[in-house]
Each structure stands twice: as structure tokens, then as C-alpha cells.
Amino acid sequence: MIKTKDVESIVVRLAGDSGDGIQLMGSQFAVSTALSGADFATFPDYPAEIRAPAGTLFGVSAYQINLGGGPITTAGDSPDVLVAFNPAALRVSLPMLRQGALIVLNNDGFGKRSLVKAGYGTDPREDGTLDHFQVVAADIGRLNLEAVAEFGLSKSDGGRCKNFWALGVLLWMFGRDLAPIEAWIERRLADKPTLRDANLAALHAGHAYGETSELQAALPQVELREAEPEPGEYRSITGAEALALGIAAAGELAGRQVLFCSYPITPSSPLLHRLTRLWETGVGTFQAEDEIAAICAAIGASYGGMIGVTSSSGPGIALKTEAMGLAVSAELPLLIVDWQRGGPSTGLPTKTEQSDLYQAVYGRNGDTPMPVLAAASAGDCFDMAIEATRIAIRHMTPVILLADGYLSNAAEPWKLPDFDAIEPIAVPPVPAPSEDVSPQRQAFTRDPQTFGRAWITPGMRQLVHRIGGLEKDIDTGHISYDPDNHQRMTDLRQAKVDSVADFIPDQAVEIGPDRGELAVVGWGSTYGPIYQAARRTGASFVHLRHLSPLPGNLRELLSRFDKVLVPEMNNGQLCSLLRDRLCLETISYPKVSGQPFTIAELIERIESELEGGKLCARG
Amino acid sequence: MRTGLTAKDFTSSQEIRWCPGCGDYAILKSVTKALADGGADPDNTVFVSGIGCAARFPYYVETYGFHTIHGRAPAVATGLKLANPDLAVWVVTGDGDGLSIGGNHLLHALRRNTDLKILLFNNEIYGLTKGQYSPTSRIGTTSPSSPAGSVDMPVSPGQFALGAGGRFFARAIDTDKRGMAETLEAAHAFEGASLVEILQNCIVYNQDVFAAVTDRATAAEHQLHLTHGEPMLFGKNRDQGIGFDPERFTLHIVDAQTSPDAILVHDETNLAVARMLVDLTIPMAFGVIYRQPARTYEDDFYAQHPTKMKRERSVADLIAGPSSWRVPKAG
Structure with missing residues (x-):
């Protein structure tokens, strides 16, 4: 294993029950990180159950964030800091932690029953389990309740403030300004003054606790340099937010209204929610009775002159398949977004995977080709939504845009594009009525x-x-x-x-030389970890955004390398696509654990390929 | 609106491919006539269909047309209507297309009250796939897929429509020109989802399945033609009527001579009576059985939309989100 730690960044993991408000706490910490000028990437990792039974291992909800000097392209392999609200959160997270990591525990979550639910026979705080870590065990539950006591909330309502208590500690640890978070609480709870004040009190109490307990001394000794991003205006954005803006932008660029038709499914629903907030840009949203109705209504909208868009995840995309053929036959523009998740069948609804590539490229009856694209990062979802719509209208065809569960929820800093500089989308001209031509x-x-x-x-x-x-x-x-x-x-x-x-640009090499021993080829959300692994090993990285058709020069480009390694979160689908389309033999590196690649495992594999000579092509 | 158009102007140049003698021919004639009589604008009218014999309809009407996929016409039509609410959108479907594979979409189009004129050609059989029993086939229907007779309980299109919250349900017979004209005119004028069940004779696979109702000799005793505000009379001499049996909470036949006061007057806004009328078999009810207008889905969709689907803000104004920060140029 590669033990080298990225000294430019620090990885923080927050974990607790799915009712503990971990995702909210994490996303607020991300906002604070963004405003501090650091680069970052996040990974929300939550269970499929909405409120899984408290204290269980499968009910653990976690939010991981990697922050520091750029470029940061993944949520980090091994957390340096863990905040765990209960034994289950500790047990699930422990194997990932760096040796010597700082663990902040909520003592009040470590009752006997909670220990048993997490499968601990003895208390890990006392039995040596945590010997290799720095542990700060705080009575978070009690301290939080004391902080909010004056507001007269019920025990359960008061207890729900503890995520802000813990956020206060974190903000102190990183020397952050409380003002943006205070402003957010005031805005969000404007009509619930008691809850607002209680959460503010919890935040301040946590912050004060940090000061008195001198937690900062326990922080890993890493130099948190500020990122050195390009000058410009930035915001924090998730893939769902960026894709929603991209769809609205495509409508504006084409001078057409957009009708977004979809049926709720994880992890596609955030896009529907985001688009309802963009109505004023000429976007309408229609929640259909099922997946088939959603795509059919989108086809009807395109037939009526709007840009029809539908979105789903693997199982829903399967249901939409027949209607895609109709759009191909009728030659209507249509955008289909597939937020891939673990399969087959219902599979792993909240975990990420890239296993719908075959479905997107090949999965229809008849000879029914459709363009397929994939977004590389949260911010890239904006550009790819515009590009996919541009293709749909220029060629009058349905287009599939692949994203995934990781991109839907993960946040990153995004440099705002110069909207006025984006080329408008030309709509094919309508002929004048004619006496001679029907x-x-x-x-x-x-x-x-x-x-x-x-x-x-x-x-x-x-x-x-x-x-x-x-x-x-x-x-x-x-x-x-x-x-x-x-x-x-x-x-x-x-x-x-x-x-x-x-009409698409020639494929370029993302980093590294454009010929040589090894090219690593990726697509979709694996961009982040592959980029870092290639950067540190010197391998060349080729990232595909257009998957069907592939860029015209791709075969020639890849032929300049002795070996081509294809890491992907499926069982080797791009590998077969490259063999099918380019007659190119590549080395498959599949991973289907529902978790993104870590940089370390990619580096290990790249180095073993570099050491292994030229003859270890896929059998 | 164009005027002075005739049924012929609404007939396309396409060669019709229904079996000779099919009831669809008569329906096509009635529809093109209703379009002409109703002052329809061909440029602003769209026929959307699914799959099946009935679904060929759009090719034969000189308006815009979209022949979609099996069962999904109401969904396509919903998207079209939202994109352009000014269009007059007709959906043509059959018992298999609308009540089997597409039952879900029909249900939701009706309960949303999207302004669609839905014509359901009911021949109680699958025609285009060569004669299998359909969801409206009566128990015991023998067919290639049910040689020993079908055992499933048939669905009642009327009960389905009313149960779904439909606001308009009418019934007609393919060859009954007058009845067809009246129901199509009413459906055309209705703002909302209107479902017209048309009993259509499939001469190849289900010949004469409605013979008891449609035969000239017995028609008068088997057909109850409803008019809003008129008593429910039928029979050769209009000497029988429909009354209400309060003990059994059902409709029953009464003698018009002896009990004229017991005969119900048709009130097309009465849902409770409509639910009983759709299930009458002898006589079977025809005409507008239920009509109770309400706001349409697209009206509410646009009313709720803050900009009525217009673009009043540029993405450029929204792209920065709730909070953004600026990285200054170095030095």
C-alpha cells in the first residue's frame, strides 16, 4: 500500500446516525471551507433508508471532505479527522482512518445498547482499539443540551441541535469565521425563532468548547496552504445544481423553453428539486406518474417545440428504453440524464457506480444508435448539459448524458463560466410552406x-x-x-x-505526455482520483467526455502508448466499448464496491503496470 | 379560426389500411365531420395515438399527428399540451392500448383533467396482434390465447374513467352517426379530459360482439340515449324508462305509462347516478353520461408557474448561487 500522505490537504469525515443531521453539517462545513479560499471535494455517503434504525451499522450516514491547497479532485482516501456521534459511526469509519488520526467522539452516544448494536463487545474507548489514534471524547450530547436549555425545547428537539454544536467545534479547529453559518441559520429558520436561536447557541457553545479544550493542538501537523486557483468568481456546487443550471442555460442558449419531466428516483431527484427553483428561466417541471410517462411527456414537449428533458437512474432508464427508440425514429431532440447507481435491479440506490454504459450505448431494440456523453465532475455537469442539448438539437436526436450518484451530491468549488461567451445553440430552420413540396x-x-x-x-x-x-x-x-x-x-x-x-474536439491528454509507456483512460466521475494518481506517478491521463461516438482521433492517440489501463466503477464496460469501436486491447481495472476509487489504490495499480513490462494486456 | 372546411378537408391522402368493413371507417367519417362542424383548425389540431388498429387513425386525418408507442399516447399528449396549451389535442386509443398496457397513463390523464379528447375504440379484442382476448373481453371469450375461454373479469371503461376522477364520460356506437356526432361534439367542446368509449365492431376477430345492442331489430330495447334534462326513456315506443330502486340502491326499468313520475331525469353532473348508468347492460346507456367541468391541469400548471413558462431571468443572474467568492489576480 502507498502510505504517502498528501501533505497539502486534510481529510475530515463526519459520521453518525442518518437522523443526526450529518449531511447538513457537512454541507455547511463545505460552504465555510469554500469561503475560506481552500480547494475542496466532498463525498456524502448515506444509507438508502431515510431514517434507518438508530445506532446500526447500516444506518450510518457520513460526509467526507478533503480540503487544502489545490488541485483537490477527490474527497480523500484516509481521513485525518473523524467526528463520530456513536459507536456504529466509529466502527464503520475506523478502517479508513490514517494512523494517528484525530477522533472526536460523542461520549453520550456510547451507551451499552449502542455499543452492542455496533457489535462492540467491549468499549473501544477503553479496550485499546483506539491506541493508535488521538482521541478527544466529549460529552457532545450533554453539552449541547445545556447550551440550548434556556429555549425550552423538548429533549429530542434540543438534541437535534448537536450537529451545529459539533460544527462549532470544527469551525474553531480550522479557524473559520462563524458569520456565514450564522447567516445561513438565520435565513433558514427565520420563521422558527426558537429553533433558530437554539441552533445558534449550539454553534457558539461548540466553538467555545474548542477554544477551552485546545483541540487545535491535536490537529495533524499539515501545512494547510491556501489553494491557488485561477482568478475569478467561484461558488460551491454539486453535480445536481450544476446540471440544473446547465439545462436552464441550454434552454436560454437555444431560445426555447424547457420542460423537465421525471419520476422520483434516487439519486436523480435532486435535479428535479433544483430545477423547480429555476422556473423563472423558462423552465417547467412535470412530475409524471412513472418513468415511461416521464420520457413520453418529454417527447411530447419536444414535439411541441420545447426542449424536452427527462432524468432517472439505471432502473428508470431501463423503463424509458422503448420511448428512446420512438424519439430516434421520430427524429426529435431530447435530453436523457442517467444518474448511475449500483445495480443490477434495485442494487445499491445510494451508492455510486458507472455500470450503465452498456445500457446507454447498446441498450435498445433495433439498430438504434444515440449519442452518449458523460460528465467528469460536479462543475462539468453544467458544460455537459449544454453540450448534450446542443447535439440533440443540431442532429435532431435523443442524447444520453451519464452522471452518477457521487456527482449528484458531491460538492466542489466551481469557477463561474462567462455565460455571455458561450456560443448560442442554433435551432434547425423551419421551411416556408410550399406549393410544390409536401x-x-x-x-x-x-x-x-x-x-x-x-x-x-x-x-x-x-x-x-x-x-x-x-x-x-x-x-x-x-x-x-x-x-x-x-x-x-x-x-x-x-x-x-x-x-x-x-463536431466535437479532438481527444487531448489531460495530463502527462501524449505518448509513452502507459495511458490511463477514464470517464465520468473517476476523473478526480485518476487525475491525482496520474499526476503523482507520471502516467498519462486521457479522460473521455464523448463515449458514443468516440472522438475521431482516439484510436490514433491511444496507439501511441505501450499500454492502456482503464479503471472504471463497473465490470469493464468501457474496456469492451474500446475493443468494439476501436479494436483496441486495453487493461481493465474494474471496481464495483459502491465506493469511488481511492488515489492510493490507483497509484498502486499504475505502478504495478509500469513495473510489469509490456506484455500484461488483458487476457 | 378557419371556417368553411368540410369533412373531406380533414381526410388525408393516405391509403387506409383497416380491414374492409371495419367499424373504424365509420368512426373516421364521424370524426372528420365533427372536426369540420366544430370549426377545428387543422394547423392547430393534433391526433396522438399509441399502438393497435385504432392507433393508425392519425395517418388518415389531415391534421398534425403523432403515432407513438403502445399505451403511451396520453403521456405524450400531456407533454405536448403543456408545451402548447393552445393546441386541440385528441388521443386515439383502444381497449388494449388504453386499458391494459397504457392503463396507468389513462388513469393519470383523467385524474389530472388535462384537456385531451380521448377516443377509446372498444372492440373487446386485440385486433392487430390477431385476436387475443383483451381487458374488456367478457368472461369466457375464446381466442388464440384463451382456447378454453378467458377467465379474467373485464374492466368497465366507464367505471374506470369515473373511478379515476374523470370529468367527462360518454359512450357511442361506431355506426350510429347521430349518436357519434352528438358525443364527439360534446367531447370537442369540453375543456378537460373527455373520454368517449366507442363500441367498435371488429369484423375479423370479434364479429357482432355488440350485436344484441346494435341490431336494428332489438336496438330500441337495448339502447338508452341520454340527454341532459330529459327523462331516461327507451323502447320502440319510448314506453319504458329508468327509475331508481331505493331499497336495492340501484337503477331499474319502470313502465313509462304506469309510473311516469318514477322515471329519472338525466342530470349529467350527478356522479352517483353516472356510476350506475355506466354499468347498465339492458338497456346500455349512450350519449354524455357524466360531464362536470373543472379547471384543467394545464391551466393550473401555468397559473402556478411564476413566469407562465416565460424566460424572465437569465441563467447569468442565477449562476453565482446563494454565496460566491472572488479570487483576485495575483500581485
Whole structure:
């Protein structure tokens, strides 16, 4: 194992019951980190159950944040600081911790029953389990209740303030300004003055505790340099927030309204929630009765001239499959967002995976090609939503944008784009009514470069025509069962998707030389850990955003390397795609544990490939 | 709005591919006539369908049309209606398309009260897949997939519509020009989800399944034509009527001569009576059985939307979120 610690950053992990408010505490700490000027990346890791039974191992909710000088691209491998509210949180987190890490424990969570629920026969605070760590055991529960006693809350309501008590401690440890968090509490609880004041009191009490107990001395001795990001305006953003803004931006750039149609599913729902807050940008949201209705309504919206968008996760995408074929056949623009999660079936709803690549590229009846893209990071979700919509409208085709559960919730600092500098999305022109050419033919007259057809929508004068899922004549647009025509239409649908490659940039190397011994090829949210691992080993990193079609120069680029290693959070799907599309043999490095890659495990694998000579290609 | 158009103007140039003698021909004629009589604007009218014999309908009507996938027409039509509420959107479906594979979407389109005119061609059989029993087939229907007779309880389109919270339910017979004209006109004028069940004779796979109701010889005794505000009379000499049996809490037939006061007057806004009317078999009720307007889904969708779906703020104004920070240029 690589033991080298990244001395430029510090990893903090907060863990407790799913009802302890860990995610809220973590996201507020992330905001504070952002405002302090540090670079950071977060990893919210929570159970599928909304309120899992208290004290259980499977009910542990955690939030990990890596902060420090940049570039920081992952939530960190081994926490330096753990705040654990109960024995279960401690037990789940302990194997991840760096030796010598600082552990802040809530004594009041370590009752006998809680120890038993976590599977501890003896108390880990006393039996030597924590010998290699620095432990600060504080009576967080009691101290918090004392701090909020004056507000007359019930014991359970008062107890719920303890996440802010603990946040106060953390803020003190890192020398942070309390003002932004105070402002947030005041805003959020403006209409509940008692709760507002109690949470503020808890925050201040925790902060004061830090001061008196001299916790800072226990902090790992790392130099927390400030990040040195490019000048500009920044904000903290999650993938769901960025994708929502990207969808709204795409509508604005195309001069069309957006109708977002979806059915609730983890981890896709945050996008629906975010978009409801962007209504004023000309976005509407429709919660459909099921996944199929969601995509069908989005298709109906596109048919009506809006940009139809639907979103789901693997199981829901499977249900939408038939309708995707309809959009391909009808040649309508449509954006489909897939927030991948662990599968098969219901699988691991709250854990991350990249195992829908086959489904996105190949998963439809008939020869039904569709462009497939993937976002690399939370901020990248903004750019990729625009890029996917641009392709959908330019080529009049449905497009799948792959994201994943990690991206949906993870936050990172994001340099705000210069919105005015983004190229508008051109909409295919609508033909004028003609005496000589039937509207049916006009509707299916295609651009020779993009194969996109005219986007004629009901309500337009004298352009009445019909569309549908039956095969149509390539020229007249009428139903056709002619064998030669079906061959030509099949070729045309493939040519349309292939033509997307003519409009996308050549694949570049993210870091490292553009030829040499080893290229590491990644896609999606593995960007962060692969970037760091490549940076530290000197391997070249090639990150794909366009998965179908692949960039035109990819084969040539990858052929310049002796070996190509493909780490991915599935059982080797990109590996087979590269073999299929480029006849390229690569080395698969799959991981399907529901957890992102750590930098350390990637470095280990890269180094073993570099040492292992040239002949260890995949068998 | 265009005027002076005839049924012929609403007939497309496409070759019709229904079996000769199919009830769909008569329905098509009635619909194109209703469009012309109702002053429909072809540029502003859309027919959306799913899969099945009925679903070919959009190809034969000279308006915008979208032939979608099995059962999903109400969902596609909902998205279309939200995108452009000014369109007159018709959905054409069948008993299999609308009540089996697409039952869920029909349920939700009805309870939302989206302004869709939904024509459900009920022939109690799967036609396009060659004759299997359908969700409206009567128990004991023999078919290639039920050689010993179907054992499932059929669904009642009327009970389904009213149970879903539908605000308009009417019933007609494919070949009954007058009845078709009246119900289509009412559906056309209704703002909200209107479901019209059309008894349609499949001459190949379920010939004469409605013969008892539609045969000239017996029709008068088997058809109850409803008009709002008129007594519920039927029979050759209109000498029978429908009354209410308070002991059994059900409708029953009464003699119009001897008990004229016992005959119910049709009130199309009465949901309780409508629930009983849809289940009558002898006689079977036709015309507008239930009509109770309410705000449409798209009205409320737009009323609630702060900018009525218009773009009043640029993403550029929102991109910074609740808090942002500036990294100054070095030096």
C-alpha cells in the first residue's frame, strides 16, 4: 500500500446516525471551507433508508471532505479527522482512518445498547482499539443540551441541535469565521425563532468548547496552504445544481423553453428539486406518474417545440428504453440524464457506480444508435448539459448524458463560466410552406452534414404532417415497409450519430505526455482520483467526455502508448466499448464496491503496470 | 379560426389500411365531420395515438399527428399540451392500448383533467396482434390465447374513467352517426379530459360482439340515449324508462305509462347516478353520461408557474448561487 500522505490537504469525515443531521453539517462545513479560499471535494455517503434504525451499522450516514491547497479532485482516501456521534459511526469509519488520526467522539452516544448494536463487545474507548489514534471524547450530547436549555425545547428537539454544536467545534479547529453559518441559520429558520436561536447557541457553545479544550493542538501537523486557483468568481456546487443550471442555460442558449419531466428516483431527484427553483428561466417541471410517462411527456414537449428533458437512474432508464427508440425514429431532440447507481435491479440506490454504459450505448431494440456523453465532475455537469442539448438539437436526436450518484451530491468549488461567451445553440430552420413540396417531405428533409431535420411543431401554419415510430420513407416521410428503404434509414440513423464526431474536439491528454509507456483512460466521475494518481506517478491521463461516438482521433492517440489501463466503477464496460469501436486491447481495472476509487489504490495499480513490462494486456 | 372546411378537408391522402368493413371507417367519417362542424383548425389540431388498429387513425386525418408507442399516447399528449396549451389535442386509443398496457397513463390523464379528447375504440379484442382476448373481453371469450375461454373479469371503461376522477364520460356506437356526432361534439367542446368509449365492431376477430345492442331489430330495447334534462326513456315506443330502486340502491326499468313520475331525469353532473348508468347492460346507456367541468391541469400548471413558462431571468443572474467568492489576480 502507498502510505504517502498528501501533505497539502486534510481529510475530515463526519459520521453518525442518518437522523443526526450529518449531511447538513457537512454541507455547511463545505460552504465555510469554500469561503475560506481552500480547494475542496466532498463525498456524502448515506444509507438508502431515510431514517434507518438508530445506532446500526447500516444506518450510518457520513460526509467526507478533503480540503487544502489545490488541485483537490477527490474527497480523500484516509481521513485525518473523524467526528463520530456513536459507536456504529466509529466502527464503520475506523478502517479508513490514517494512523494517528484525530477522533472526536460523542461520549453520550456510547451507551451499552449502542455499543452492542455496533457489535462492540467491549468499549473501544477503553479496550485499546483506539491506541493508535488521538482521541478527544466529549460529552457532545450533554453539552449541547445545556447550551440550548434556556429555549425550552423538548429533549429530542434540543438534541437535534448537536450537529451545529459539533460544527462549532470544527469551525474553531480550522479557524473559520462563524458569520456565514450564522447567516445561513438565520435565513433558514427565520420563521422558527426558537429553533433558530437554539441552533445558534449550539454553534457558539461548540466553538467555545474548542477554544477551552485546545483541540487545535491535536490537529495533524499539515501545512494547510491556501489553494491557488485561477482568478475569478467561484461558488460551491454539486453535480445536481450544476446540471440544473446547465439545462436552464441550454434552454436560454437555444431560445426555447424547457420542460423537465421525471419520476422520483434516487439519486436523480435532486435535479428535479433544483430545477423547480429555476422556473423563472423558462423552465417547467412535470412530475409524471412513472418513468415511461416521464420520457413520453418529454417527447411530447419536444414535439411541441420545447426542449424536452427527462432524468432517472439505471432502473428508470431501463423503463424509458422503448420511448428512446420512438424519439430516434421520430427524429426529435431530447435530453436523457442517467444518474448511475449500483445495480443490477434495485442494487445499491445510494451508492455510486458507472455500470450503465452498456445500457446507454447498446441498450435498445433495433439498430438504434444515440449519442452518449458523460460528465467528469460536479462543475462539468453544467458544460455537459449544454453540450448534450446542443447535439440533440443540431442532429435532431435523443442524447444520453451519464452522471452518477457521487456527482449528484458531491460538492466542489466551481469557477463561474462567462455565460455571455458561450456560443448560442442554433435551432434547425423551419421551411416556408410550399406549393410544390409536401409538408411531410419538408419535415423529413435533413441537413447533409448533421442529418438533423426541420423542427416543425404543431401550430405552425400549413406544415401539417405526421410522425411516428413506424419506419418511414427516407424522402417523403410517409410510412414505408420497403426493404431497401429500411436499409437506407438504418444507415442514415447511424450516419447521424457518427456525424456528431465531426463536431466535437479532438481527444487531448489531460495530463502527462501524449505518448509513452502507459495511458490511463477514464470517464465520468473517476476523473478526480485518476487525475491525482496520474499526476503523482507520471502516467498519462486521457479522460473521455464523448463515449458514443468516440472522438475521431482516439484510436490514433491511444496507439501511441505501450499500454492502456482503464479503471472504471463497473465490470469493464468501457474496456469492451474500446475493443468494439476501436479494436483496441486495453487493461481493465474494474471496481464495483459502491465506493469511488481511492488515489492510493490507483497509484498502486499504475505502478504495478509500469513495473510489469509490456506484455500484461488483458487476457 | 378557419371556417368553411368540410369533412373531406380533414381526410388525408393516405391509403387506409383497416380491414374492409371495419367499424373504424365509420368512426373516421364521424370524426372528420365533427372536426369540420366544430370549426377545428387543422394547423392547430393534433391526433396522438399509441399502438393497435385504432392507433393508425392519425395517418388518415389531415391534421398534425403523432403515432407513438403502445399505451403511451396520453403521456405524450400531456407533454405536448403543456408545451402548447393552445393546441386541440385528441388521443386515439383502444381497449388494449388504453386499458391494459397504457392503463396507468389513462388513469393519470383523467385524474389530472388535462384537456385531451380521448377516443377509446372498444372492440373487446386485440385486433392487430390477431385476436387475443383483451381487458374488456367478457368472461369466457375464446381466442388464440384463451382456447378454453378467458377467465379474467373485464374492466368497465366507464367505471374506470369515473373511478379515476374523470370529468367527462360518454359512450357511442361506431355506426350510429347521430349518436357519434352528438358525443364527439360534446367531447370537442369540453375543456378537460373527455373520454368517449366507442363500441367498435371488429369484423375479423370479434364479429357482432355488440350485436344484441346494435341490431336494428332489438336496438330500441337495448339502447338508452341520454340527454341532459330529459327523462331516461327507451323502447320502440319510448314506453319504458329508468327509475331508481331505493331499497336495492340501484337503477331499474319502470313502465313509462304506469309510473311516469318514477322515471329519472338525466342530470349529467350527478356522479352517483353516472356510476350506475355506466354499468347498465339492458338497456346500455349512450350519449354524455357524466360531464362536470373543472379547471384543467394545464391551466393550473401555468397559473402556478411564476413566469407562465416565460424566460424572465437569465441563467447569468442565477449562476453565482446563494454565496460566491472572488479570487483576485495575483500581485
